[in-house]
Amino acid sequence: xxxxxxNAHQARLLRLLRDGGPNSRAQLGDQVDLSRSKxxxxxxxxxxxxxxxxxxxxxxxxxxxxxxxxxNPHLRFLxxxxxxxxVDVAVTNAELEILGHINQPMDVREGPVAVFEQVLSxxxxxxxxxxAEGFDGAGIGVPGPVRFPEGIPVAPPIMPGWxxxxxxxxxxxxxxxxxxxxxxxxxxxxxxxxxxxxxxxxDFLCVKIGTGIGCGIVxxxxxxxxxxxxxxxxxxxxxxxxxxxxxxxxxxxxxxxFSGAALARxxxxxxxxQRSPELAVRLEANGTLSAVDVAAAAAAGDATALxxxxxxxxxxxxxxxxxxxxxxxxxVVIGGGVTGLGHTLLAAIRTQVYRGSLPLATGNLPIxxxxxxxxxxxxxxxxxxxxxxxSPA
Numbered sequence: 001x002x003x004x005x006x007n008a009h010q011a012r013l014l015r016l017l018r019d020g021g022p023n024s025r026a027q028l029g030d031q032v033d034l035s036r037s038k039x040x041x042x043x044x045x046x047x048x049x050x051x052x053x054x055x056x057x058x059x060x061x062x063x064x065x066x067x068x069x070x071x072n073p074h075l076r077f078l079x080x081x082x083x084x085x086x087v088d089v090a091v092t093n094a095e096l097e098i099l100g101h102i103n104q105p106m107d108v109r110e111g112p113v114a115v116f117e118q119v120l121s122x123x124x125x126x127x128x129x130x131x132a133e134g135f136d137g138a139g140i141g142v143p144g145p146v147r148f149p150e151g152i153p154v155a156p157p158i159m160p161g162w163x164x165x166x167x168x169x170x171x172x173x174x175x176x177x178x179x180x181x182x183x184x185x186x187x188x189x190x191x192x193x194x195x196x197x198x199x200x201x202x203d204f205l206c207v208k209i210g211t212g213i214g215c216g217i218v219x220x221x222x223x224x225x226x227x228x229x230x231x232x233x234x235x236x237x238x239x240x241x242x243x244x245x246x247x248x249x250x251x252x253x254x255x256x257x258f259s260g261a262a263l264a265r266x267x268x269x270x271x272x273x274q275r276s277p278e279l280a281v282r283l284e285a286n287g288t289l290s291a292v293d294v295a296a297a298a299a300a301g302d303a304t305a306l307x308x309x310x311x312x313x314x315x316x317x318x319x320x321x322x323x324x325x326x327x328x329x330x331x332v333v334i335g336g337g338v339t340g341l342g343h344t345l346l347a348a349i350r351t352q353v354y355r356g357s358l359p360l361a362t363g364n365l366p367i368x369x370x371x372x373x374x375x376x377x378x379x380x381x382x383x384x385x386x387x388x389x390x391s392p393a
Contacts, residue, residue, distance in 0.1 A: 081377030139381030189216025313348025
């Protein structure tokens with residue numbers, strides 16, 4: 001993809017076609033503030049760039065029928081969502097529909113060189129299926145703060161060896177296309193905004209509970225990243241005064257008391273102390289425990305597993321209650337690997353938020369699980385790069 005929109009009108013048309021699919025000139029005209037003649041000029045210029053193509057006759061609205069316009073069906077975006085323990089890679093078309101998706105286990109602590117070798121291998125496997133000859137752009141999510149203008153991770157607590165690594169520059173050279181990099185929870189928020197529960201909400205919070213805990217903040221439809229890219233790092237808000245030591249160097253952080261890693265540690269302790277028959281059986285069978293085991297034990301009615309989930313949900317809910325009072329969002333989305341704990345977790349979070357924030361902020365506030373699961377991040381990554389490419393150069 002070498003062409004870019006020449007002005008804000010063309011960019012607006014491209015994003016309308018991305019988000020709404022093929023449309024007629026007349027229908028596009030209803031959504032943009034352009035005269036018919038100006039609209040015709042801008043559409044014709046986009047057709048010349050081959051960013052869009054004609055797509056059959058539109059339904060009649062009286063008079064001469066016009067052609068539908070759609071984004072070029074050959075455009076391909078690569079979405080990469082790097083987590084602490086796994087990586088998702090997907091190929092989408094220009095409308096951000098997933099055409100192919102691979103998930104593999106991976107340890108982010110192996111460092112950027114090893115991780116990106118795996119990412120490039122997964123991208124090559126997807127290309128080999130025939131769904132893409134190459135990529136017009138790529139979006140990358142990493143589980144730590146990112147200096148967004150440069151696409152560089154900054155002092156990420158759970159990513160040794162990544163601080164200052166030029167992710168955008170290195171992958172752009174390897175892939176031969178433009179690359180954008182962001183924090184993984186921001187991409188989850190973009191994914192849920194594009195195709196999930198947040199499609200109609202302009203101001204919302206997206207909380208990801210996985211190996212760590214983070215929050216995507218969307219204001220007026222745009223992600224808010226903060227001055228240095230660390231906005232939403234709620235896992236390091238103190239939840240327990242003088243509590244457990246955290247990887248960030250402080251004590252009592254929410255992430256140290258409730259995250260995938262903390263939950264696995266607490267579950268293992270409960271199993272070893274014979275406080276949970278279900279968890280003890282699973283520990284003996286597998287040698288380790290994870291949030292999946294806690295969810296299974298809770299589903300079987302194990303009281304200790306249910307207590308662990310409720311305690312974690314209560315602490316998370318207390319932190320979110322403060323965010324709701326401060327930000328007054330229209331929606332709170334809960335996502336990430338630990339959401340396999342389901343409605344026991346969600347109920348505990350809701351209870352604390354509705355109890356801890358003023359009724360004016362919570363009276364019409366939905367707190368829901370994300371719809372997209374592991375695809376939220378890769379859709380968000382494709383959305384990120386398309387936002388960049390569908391902006392005037």
